[in-house]
Amino acid sequence: MAxxxxxxxxxxxxxxxxxxxxxARAARSAWHHRFxxxxxxxxxxxxxxxxxxxxxxTATAMTVLVIAIALALxxxxxxxxxxxxxxxxxxxxxxxxxxxxxxxxDSSRQxxxxxxxxxxxxxxxxxxxxxxxxxxEFRELSGFGEVLDALPDNPLPPLVMVFPRDTTPGALETLxxxxxxxxxxxxxxxxxxWVKRLHAMLELAGxxxxxxxxxxxxxxxLVVVNTIRLAIESRREEIVVVKIVGGTDGFVxxxxxxxxxxxxLAGGLVAVLLVQIALLWIGSPxxxxxxxxxSEYSLIGMGWINAVVLPLFAGLLGLMGAWLAVSxxxxxxxxxxx
Amino acid sequence: MIQLDRVSKRYPIPGGGGKDALRQVSLHLPAxxxxxxxxxxxxxxxxxxxxxxxxxxxTAGEIIVDGLPLNRIGSGGIPLLRRKIGMVHQxxxxxxDRSVYDNVALPLIIAGFPRxxxxxxxxxxxxxxxxxxxxxxxxVMLSGGEQQRIGIARAVVNKPPLLLAxxxxxxxxxxxxxxxxxxxxxxxxxxxAVLIATHDLSLIARYQHRLLSLREGxxxxxxxxxxxxx
Ligand SMILES: Nc1ncnc2c1ncn2[C@@H]1O[C@H](COP(=O)(O)OP(=O)(O)OP(=O)(O)O)[C@@H](O)[C@H]1O
Ligand SMILES: [Mg+2]
Numbered sequence: 142m143a144x145x146x147x148x149x150x151x152x153x154x155x156x157x158x159x160x161x162x163x164x165a166r167a168a169r170s171a172w173h174h175r176f177x178x179x180x181x182x183x184x185x186x187x188x189x190x191x192x193x194x195x196x197x198x199t200a201t202a203m204t205v206l207v208i209a210i211a212l213a214l215x216x217x218x219x220x221x222x223x224x225x226x227x228x229x230x231x232x233x234x235x236x237x238x239x240x241x242x243x244x245x246x247d248s249s250r251q252x253x254x255x256x257x258x259x260x261x262x263x264x265x266x267x268x269x270x271x272x273x274x275x276x277x278e279f280r281e282l283s284g285f286g287e288v289l290d291a292l293p294d295n296p297l298p299p300l301v302m303v304f305p306r307d308t309t310p311g312a313l314e315t316l317x318x319x320x321x322x323x324x325x326x327x328x329x330x331x332x333x334x335w336v337k338r339l340h341a342m343l344e345l346a347g348x349x350x351x352x353x354x355x356x357x358x359x360x361x362x363l364v365v366v367n368t369i370r371l372a373i374e375s376r377r378e379e380i381v382v383v384k385i386v387g388g389t390d391g392f393v394x395x396x397x398x399x400x401x402x403x404x405x406l407a408g409g410l411v412a413v414l415l416v417q418i419a420l421l422w423i424g425s426p427x428x429x430x431x432x433x434x435x436s437e438y439s440l441i442g443m444g445w446i447n448a449v450v451l452p453l454f455a456g457l458l459g460l461m462g463a464w465l466a467v468s469x470x471x472x473x474x475x476x477x478x479x
Numbered sequence: 480m481i482q483l484d485r486v487s488k489r490y491p492i493p494g495g496g497g498k499d500a501l502r503q504v505s506l507h508l509p510a511x512x513x514x515x516x517x518x519x520x521x522x523x524x525x526x527x528x529x530x531x532x533x534x535x536x537x538t539a540g541e542i543i544v545d546g547l548p549l550n551r552i553g554s555g556g557i558p559l560l561r562r563k564i565g566m567v568h569q570x571x572x573x574x575x576d577r578s579v580y581d582n583v584a585l586p587l588i589i590a591g592f593p594r595x596x597x598x599x600x601x602x603x604x605x606x607x608x609x610x611x612x613x614x615x616x617x618x619v620m621l622s623g624g625e626q627q628r629i630g631i632a633r634a635v636v637n638k639p640p641l642l643l644a645x646x647x648x649x650x651x652x653x654x655x656x657x658x659x660x661x662x663x664x665x666x667x668x669x670x671x672a673v674l675i676a677t678h679d680l681s682l683i684a685r686y687q688h689r690l691l692s693l694r695e696g697x698x699x700x701x702x703x704x705x706x707x708x709x
Contacts, residue, residue, distance in 0.1 A: 178591030382572050385534070386586040386633065387562035389555075476534045 182395065190399035193372075201404075204368050208361050208408025212455055213415040215354035216443070220416060222346055224441050229339055236308040238317055239330040242299040246325050248272075251299045254325060258303055263316060270300040298327060310337070358458055361408065365401045365462025366469075372400060373470045380474045393471060398463045405459020409452030416443055480641060480672035481508040481531060486540030488526050488696075500526040502696040503540070508674055510640070513667040515683050516676040518693030524676035525569055527693070528643045531674075532566055533557050545640065562590050565634035567644035569676075571626050573618045573633075579605070580614040583632045590637060604632040607662055609655070623650040631659060635666065642666055642673045648682060656682060 194201040240258075242251060248271050259267040270278075275297040280286045289296075305316050313331055321329045373380070383393055420442055427440050443451075488501040500523045508514055516524050529535040530542060533549055542549045545563060552560055565586075573582050583604055587597045605611045608628035618626050627650045634642060642663065648656040660682070667673045677683065683690060690702040 174593045175591045177593065178588070181594065182588070182591075379574055379576070382574055383585065383589065384558075385532070385561065385566070385568070385572055386589060387558045387560075388589045389558045392558075392589055476532075477529070 182392065186395040187399045187403075190396050190403055193396075194400065194403060201407075204364060204404055205407045205411055207364050208404060208455065208459075209411035209415060211357040211360050211364070212409060212412035212451065213419075215350055215357055216412055216447075216451055217416045217419055218350050218353070220420065220441070220443055222343065222350060225346075226343055227441055229343070236305070236313060237332055238303040238305070238313070238320060239332060240301045240303055240320055240326055241328045241330070242301065242325050243327045244272075244298050246299050248299065250325065251301065254323070255301045258301065258320065263306055263312070265304045265306045267304070268302040270302065272297050272299050275300055361405065361455065361458045362462040362465070365404055365459045366466040368404060369397050369401055369463045369466035370470050372397060373466065373474065377474050380471070381476050384474075385476050390471065394467050397467050397471075398460060401459040401461075401463020401466070402456045403459070405462070406452050406456035408459070409455025412455065413443065413448045413451055417448075480510040480545060481674070482506075482543040483527075483530075484541045484543075486530065486537045486542060488523070488530060488535060489538045499696050501530070501537075501693075504693075504696070504698045505540075506691060506698060506701070508672050510672050511667055511670045512689065513663055513673040513675065513686075514689045514691060515686075516674055516691045516693065517678065517680070517683060520678070522693040523696040524693060525645050526696075528566065528645050528674070528676060531641075531643060532564055533560055558589075562586065562637070563639055564641040564643055565637070565639040566642075567627075567630045567634045567647045569645040569649070571618075571630045573626060573629055575617065575619050577617070578615050579610060579618060579621070579629055582618060582629055583614075583636050586633060586637050592637070600636055601632075604636040607635070608632045608659070624652070624655060627651060628655075628659070631662070635662065638666075638671075640671055642671050644673070644675045644677075646677055646679075647675060648677065648679055657685075660686065 242254070246254075251269060251271065255267045255269045258264055272295050276289065276295050279297060280289055303316070303320065305313060307313075317329045317331050320326060380393055420440060424440050483504050483506050486501055486504045487499065489497040489499050491497050504523075504527065516527065518524055526535065530537050530549075531544060533552065544560060547560070549560070574585070580601055583601045584597050587600060592600070602611060602614070605614055608631050610625060610628055610632065613621060613625065618629055621629070627647065631644070631647055634644070644663065647663075648659055651659060656679070663673050663675065664686075690700070691698060692700040
């Protein structure tokens with residue numbers, strides 16, 4: 142035991158020791174030291190926050206999982222919506238006008254009309270469906286063969302399908318009107334309505350997901366606020382001691398801010414994992430489905446940019462939650478209360 | 480170094496009224512002097528120290544520390560004030576989830592000392608209180624007197640210009656008390672203002688230092704210096 146060893150060596154008549162010596166070099170090195178100390182405290186806070194999270198694995202896993210689920214839900218739905226958009230993108234090109242001719246128009250007149258329309262600058266191609274073809278197709282598709290046989294004559298009108306170059310709704314409607322003016326034409330049907338409806342539905346779904354994302358992001362922030370509030374509560378004494386020996390608010394705050402950030406980041410990473418697993422899981426049924434429709438379409442994943450952005454965004458949410466908790470609850474912990 | 484001008488402190492009591500812990504206390508503690516502060520339990524000794532540390536705020540009067548009136552210090556300035564003052568707390572105020580070393584290093588880390596210096600300073604402080612061989616232990620494993628000495632090491636580790644000690648020898652045997660007193664006197668000798676609150680009359684009697692006595696929050700005696708000298 143070094144009881145009687147090394148008494149403090151007095152520096153007689155010297156001013157109190159901690160005053161920094163004057164001089165530009167000393168000042169610069171003081172700044173350097175201060176920056177270095179600040180950097181080291183950031184590092185220590187970050188590591189310490191991680192260590193504390195690891196020390197309570199169950200509680201940490203619960204919080205991280207809650208955050209992950211709250212984030213995976215909107216992220217997953219967004220990916221599905223993007224897939225729906227991509228899958229239906231090409232369908233605009235199939236928009237066409239079904240021009241039903243009067244029933245007494247014969248097939249040579251039908252061919253002539255189709256030829257004339259096909260030559261128009263705003264039409265890409267036409268397809269002629271004669272009354273006989275229409276009947277054969279209908280018979281095959283509907284299974285009403287016997288009923289049709291019983292009819293005295295073919296009830297179906299001759300049909301010309303017109304595929305326009307420009308498939309914007311305005312152009313389609315103009316063409317519809319112009320074709321409808323012909324004497325031989327009975328009805329021009331625009332087969333674009335359902336595409337419009339689908340797109341409107343996707344748009345609506347997008348907005349609902351947006352609102353859901355906002356609500357769940359708020360939930361993530363609140364989860365972190367609560368977690369950090371509890372952490373502050375359980376470390377009251379430590380906070381008091383740090384404040385008593387001259388710790389600034391920033392110094393006290395830092396470990397908690399890192400804790401919030403780590404929670405968010407971990408939650409975001411697990412969310413990415415959950416979404417990827419879900420995509421793998423539904424991937425093969427989708428492939429079967431698209432094969433049925435003779436489509437080359439295959440599922441779009443999250444993309445690695447989103448897989449990076451989501452955890453960072455989540456980390457930011459965590460930081461925000463920690464900040465809220467700290468600015469609300471840290472002032473409640475003051476040395477004079479002990 | 481420290482000046483109090485008609486300082487009063489009234490603690491609010493839940494349910495109305497208040498407790499006057501200090502009444503119209505005026506005093507001056509110059510640099511380089513060791514002063515004892517005594518008085519019965521509840522006389523207001525700890526309260527006086529807490530006011531100087533800005534742990535509590537006075538109800539009336541003015542306190543000036545190192546030329547700085549405390550009522551002009553905002554909450555942002557409090558940490559800087561506290562770094563100038565080493566305080567030994569009556570209830571130690573240690574961190575029980577860290578080693579002795581980490582406890583003593585805390586003020587240095589907070590003040591942003593270069594890491595290379597910290598080890599040296601912490602060991603020097605632990606050496607002075609005779610705990611050099613306990614640096615890796617947790618304070619829980621140490622006796623009351625040893626814990627008290629951790630608090631003392633932490634108070635002196637950054638060599639502050641001001642030292643406040645609240646019953647620093649309360650748990651120490653006479654030999655250790657004498658050693659700690661030597662330490663405090665060494666600090667006073669190099670220009671540190673030292674204020675020691677204590678019940679220990681035999682300790683006070685052994686040294687010829689200035690003595691302030693409180694009774695019911697009033698300063699009733701000042702041995703060694705003019706009570707109104709400021
Ligand atoms: N936070 C507080 N709230 C209300 N009253 C308080 C508070 N702190 C102290 N007091 C009261 O103020 C008076 C002075 O207390 P203080 O702790 O300063 O006494 P002391 O001289 O340090 O006593 P001791 O020698 O027992 O440590 C006491 O009567 C105490 O009850
Ligand atoms: Mg006391």
